Amino acid sequence: MNLATETLQHLPPAPEVKYTAKDFQSDQDVRWCPGCGDYSILAQVQRVMPELGIPKHKLVFVSGIGCSSRFPYYMDAYGFHGIHGRATAIASGLKIARPDLTVWVATGDGDGLSIGGNHLIHLCRRNIDIKILLFNNQIYGLTKGQYSPTSEFGKVTKSTPAGSVDHPFNPLLLTLGAEATFVARTLDRDPKHMQNVIRRAAAHKGTAFVEIYQNCNVFNDGAFFQFTEKETKDDSVLFLEHGKPMIFGKEKNRGIRLDGFTPTVVSLAEGKYSASDLLVHNENDTMLSFILARMSNIPSLPRPVGVVYATERPLYEVEVERQISRAVQKQGEGELQKLLYHGETWTIK
Amino acid sequence: MNLATETLQHLPPAPEVKYTAKDFQSDQDVRWCPGCGDYSILAQVQRVMPELGIPKHKLVFVSGIGCSSRFPYYMDAYGFHGIHGRATAIASGLKIARPDLTVWVATGDGDGLSIGGNHLIHLCRRNIDIKILLFNNQIYGLTKGQYSPTSEFGKVTKSTPAGSVDHPFNPLLLTLGAEATFVARTLDRDPKHMQNVIRRAAAHKGTAFVEIYQNCNVFNDGAFFQFTEKETKDDSVLFLEHGKPMIFGKEKNRGIRLDGFTPTVVSLAEGKYSASDLLVHNENDTMLSFILARMSNIPSLPRPVGVVYATERPLYEVEVERQISRAVQKQGEGELQKLLYHGETWTIK
Amino acid sequence: MAKDVQNLDDVTIRFAGDSGDGMQLTGMQFTSTTAFVGNDLSTLPDYPAEIRAPAGTLFGVSGFQIHFGTTEINTPGDTCDVLVAMNPAALKVNLRSLRKGGIIIANSDGFNEKNLRLAGYEANPLEDDSLDQFQLHSVNITQLTQNALADLGLSTKVTDRSKNFFALGMMYWMFSRPVEPTLKWIGEKFAKTPEVMEANIRVLKAGVAYGETTEIFAVRYEVKPASLSPGRYRSITGNEATAWGFIAASVKSRLELFLGSYPITPASDILHELSRHKNFHVKTFQAEDEIAGITSAIGASYGGSLGITTTSGPGMALKSEAMGLAVMLELPLVICDVQRGGPSTGLPTKTEQADLLQAIHGRNSEAPIPVIAALSPADCFATAFEASRIALTYMTPVIFLSDGYLANGAEPWLIPDVSSLPDIGVTFRTDPKGFFPYLRDEKTLARPWAVPGTPGLEHRIGGLEKQHITGNVSYDAENHEFMVRIRQEKIDRIAEGIPAASVEGPSSGELLVVGWGGTYGAIRTAVEVKRREGKSVSHLHLKYLNPFQKNLPAIFSRFRKVLVPELNLGQLSQLLKSRYLLPTVSLTKIQGLPFRSVEIENAIDDLLK
């Protein structure tokens, strides 16, 4: 048995504690700008963690670089503040080496989708059991306001005074294209919803990707207000619920219907359509997930929020362990001397 | 006017030549293994180029590292053999700097999807007018046979003697998820089809992504024989044609029908279904493109081949030029002295 | 009431407050006004890594120091004469930089319970006698600001935000500066929000009036204009100067400027600045990462542009592999590294000189790249221009080293007459006759630049070893050795085309202080002080770090000792030792801060006692 496992096994069992949110607050002062959406994300994560029944010494938060990536400092758990874009790669190595740990990644739209895009999509396809919280504020916060890969076309920022000219990534569509097994979206200003999505991500077996609309009140204030503020929220957001028809609107009087493959908004008021005519959400339907993800590209449609897709696939790290135990079964525990002697050798008297 | 433009404008106009395939053969000896699928790709590209009416001095092939990336050496045009994974980034800079050039990228499943995955997806979303030929042989050829991000789960290679444990990328799905404006697939052993796809890619305005099934007869021989060899091809491949119902099979007696969002194979023989019941290909239908791309993940379905998706979106480099001319209109051609003097200055007598 | 006026040669003021208090803006206004009245000056902004750290915290303190005078000013000042502290944290953090007997202007309203606690003060330092060795002026700035705006009925948010103008006004009064430049600036800046404009103007004037009328300031000071050489000046930061230097090189070489860059502190402002000058046909490409930043720039260079990439330490590391490609391709490229505190993410907003050896050796195999460094904010203009010239003349990547101190520091700049800048003569190869991609120019050893689009020059280049002349791929042993050596030789020959190094002070003597980069001002000041004291010490400051200037051995031979001050663990020192077997004395500091000239003065004393 290796030293890590042995050492940890021989420790006195940690006392069964009932955690509260406070237990997950570290001793570091939180250094985000007052009013930053990151505070809410931190609060919701700290609120949900106690429910998961994971002892906090088994919990690791890994991040890259960015305001969002300061997250691990504020969680009283094991924390790893990495380098820009590499959180998912660091977390992959950690989780493969230590499947017994619960590994979360906190990243941003720059960290996770610009410099870190490749590691992210490879993690999605490998399906290592890591939970990714991507704080999408559609801006580079820490470097003081350049546009990001999720900033809308024409975005005027420090680095694009005449407006950006690139079509942004749709993070849901990208991760679905990379065949992630869990894809969801939530809102910094909807604590309950965020808590639910975090619970779902935690419960998922495999790579879970969660995009969080997060307000950067200093460099991109209000980017998501349409979806988060009372006045507009109900008419702009489609809250997805598995098995439920897609209804939205202040009066819950509008719904999504498919015409061909194109989602369209219909009114339930005129009596022409009823709930039964509407698209019903099915988290497990791969094709539907693409339709829902793409809705974000169409301004006339409400923005889907919630668990867009969830499926099961073999876990990378589990397969690795399986290959090892198979090898041990077949060849027996490795013996160094045997290894050095195996194959062709000869002896000099 | 800048020096490059001026220099090129003042050259005697290149004589109007009618090219033949031979004109695109460079003086370098081709160094692929005898029997490698790369030879066919080279031949088809050389065959199609003359039709495009692009003077070869306007044509640039950029590549990364790999057997596939040796491609530029063998084309008698401008060629840039870059570093591993960066061909798309190099090509992006070149095309933005020189929109007048025709820029193609030759890359492999390792070069383009492993180390180069991030630059690839960012190029797709930016929609710079670059044509990407991805030679997918589901293996690392040049480094002598490790598995690649497109190798099937369980692949036994030098680096995975017990079989790979990662779920592979579906290159079409990935690039569609990155919102590429043109996505197609063709076969090394179907010269005519490849020529057509190359023509279509060349005609497309924007980033064109072409996956080519390519046989590595040394390290992954026969990976695609099911789709390329006479015995099995007709029953295993669905040749897509815009506006045509999806029929396949030796006797052209089977078709693809949608049940819910799930494509299913139906027989046209029993008379239960006729061509009119079948899914009709529409290159411009985004949702359909995802359905088609995903078919590759389902062994029971024929493998779609041809132009899966084609749409139009503003070109990055065109927008850049537009911003420049707008700036020149508004502020006039930049004058250095004016720049240095602008804003707050003071004079010491 | 009239107050007596004292004349001073030079003064150092430090404005300090919360990140939210607008200290950077205040400092910059004081700077341009001070430049405007003709003082020489040097500034040092010093802000936290956090964007807006919570109010009142120690790590949230943002400072701006300006040193100005009638005399020549080369540094932002070792210690300050005046400290403006908007809250307790600002006082706590900055007090030690205030000289004994210095003046403290404290916003007493900021010294409340909460803030005192956050700053870790048991008692209010304004009220106990802990500040006795200083001239303390407590001013209820917040209150006075509110009074000044009482009748405007503005939100406290707005009134609060303008209190820094009150402090600025006081300083204008205390050092006899005109308010007009700032009034003008406020007028333009807040044109869209008249009430804010009005508020700021009032508060600024209130600050001046306060100094004028109250009893607490016994004296006001005058700092007469410096005797700067005549001409038109502006105040400029290193990053601005860098951006403009590149634009100048683009104009003088008649090449389109292509910047491939990924944002990173403290280099981002170069990207920002260049993106504002599209009418110079500047193309800025914000890449997905540093690797795409440099490789896109290489692609653009291949196409005939002046390819540039800008970054800082961590990004430099990521570009290593691509730099090697540029070496192999022999294409022009400028890599600008604005050094910051390291290693790794380190101290992103602090300055350091520790990327020198990375710049010289940080690539696989033998991949020589010229390295040059700027020595003051304004000098970044000339250095960016020179880096471009070398890249284009020798067909090579060039590394331009700046640092956080130069990047954000500002100084007055005698604006050059553009016509006096040399043309950078570039000619693209167009004649197919006798064209070979790696047939070198006899003098510079540069290969021809044949851009795509040129009929008859179709050719292929890449990162594999190339055959001499033809540029075809070659695995031949002798050819490889030849190519490795000729690539090195090409870089060495750059020394033929650059000015000889020149010593400041006597060209021989006891001690030579050798520096490079942003330490210029501190060393110059220290050496002059010591020379005035009669010490036999001179100053050599290197802009060219690879290759070295040819006359260095001759210079070294005329001094008994060599002192090398650096903001690292002795990197230039190592290079001089290995290159010249020169026994150097290394003075190193690695605190994320520039040298204080006194630190160098002390080292000089140690060596000459």
Next chain:
Amino acid sequence: MAKDVQNLDDVTIRFAGDSGDGMQLTGMQFTSTTAFVGNDLSTLPDYPAEIRAPAGTLFGVSGFQIHFGTTEINTPGDTCDVLVAMNPAALKVNLRSLRKGGIIIANSDGFNEKNLRLAGYEANPLEDDSLDQFQLHSVNITQLTQNALADLGLSTKVTDRSKNFFALGMMYWMFSRPVEPTLKWIGEKFAKTPEVMEANIRVLKAGVAYGETTEIFAVRYEVKPASLSPGRYRSITGNEATAWGFIAASVKSRLELFLGSYPITPASDILHELSRHKNFHVKTFQAEDEIAGITSAIGASYGGSLGITTTSGPGMALKSEAMGLAVMLELPLVICDVQRGGPSTGLPTKTEQADLLQAIHGRNSEAPIPVIAALSPADCFATAFEASRIALTYMTPVIFLSDGYLANGAEPWLIPDVSSLPDIGVTFRTDPKGFFPYLRDEKTLARPWAVPGTPGLEHRIGGLEKQHITGNVSYDAENHEFMVRIRQEKIDRIAEGIPAASVEGPSSGELLVVGWGGTYGAIRTAVEVKRREGKSVSHLHLKYLNPFQKNLPAIFSRFRKVLVPELNLGQLSQLLKSRYLLPTVSLTKIQGLPFRSVEIENAIDDLLK
């Protein structure tokens, strides 16, 4: 018929043919048989960058050289005594490595029109007198092979593929080696294809018989066993030894081995080898790129594994930034760089020593990393083990430099008794009492290793500067200076825990030849030759390149001159100069090939004449 037998001390044979001719396999068989009979030996495979270059081309030639003898053998041989050439290209490419009077065995059937043209021969060299200064034996190997297999009715493809065994058989006969080992090997290897097995066996025997019976070979040779120290031996390549050294370190530290790697020539075989030993709980992660390779390994180290990443030059460059992170985190990590020809993509299949300065300086800011290098293929085992020991003892990344020549070269290895290998004592911190992430061990300055999963030790680390002891983020100036210096101090202290350097030959004298890495054999041979000639020359070979061993100055002081041969432009030389102001004479070669000992002998002569 009986032939007379000549005894030889040592012989060098080179097998050369098309990439498809199986020369590597032939060479490897000859190697193991030769090892089996107890000769000392050294080998050098030399194959093209192309996988299967078209038959008959010059760039498609694949060669395998073996040097074996009764005496101690340290190099694959400067020139060869016997050249087996399967086609004209093979002859053309390799002839110059054959000594005058050497033996050529040429497959005359391979010398057809087409092949002669491809090799650029006007006339057939086997038929004109161009090879007069050699002993030429033309043998129609292809034909003879077919004859041997005539009655089996095999495809020509199969028969053709076995012709290399004919050549092997002839060599076995000529140098009096037993065929049994190879027969055994064929039996196992081709168990699944009996007809191929049968064919190869027949052809091998036919080759032997041919030597026995034909007139053309007048003599056969005998090379008596070497007097190697007794024990159990195996033949091992550098990459195998490296992989096994890491496994040994994993066993002796009782840590799980995690390899995060991305394939690259010539390092890939380490990944391949490690992936075959899952029963040692080795986890190999083929990452998407080199950055994920190293960062995943860092993640695994953080989790309590022995984290390792393997690569070559271009990949090293890409890992630069992450290495800096590992320095800041102070986690154990081994970075193995199997150096190859550069710069950039360079000469992927050739060897070089030019990554030394990158290894030492190739990171932003002050990020010191220990660097050690292996000096022979078998020594890679001990070096990989030592690199792991240092990483685990000092909680630091360590760079292990190998090279293409060591990686693919093979030599006999006296297999160590596992129980003689030291334990690598690792203890994870578990006691929360008085735990601080950066509270250092007084002796080693290592910080505690507290792995996730340990109750009460929850803590946070990262790439920002940390506060001494607590490890909290700190922007404090003095703390930064302290941490930079203590990180350096920790690396310097490694010198306390390593054996002193020892000189081969007299410990004082005229000339000391100082080498490092894979040049060991060539230097040792050259120095011994010269010492036998009575020259006053000794040999110092450095395994520890950072930090240097403490007794180096003492050693240098006892020699008048120092010669430093390197396969680069003088990188170790630069380090010695800057560190010791030591005037070295640098001997550099950069051809993608190892030194020939005669090249070093000549340099010694020049310095001692």
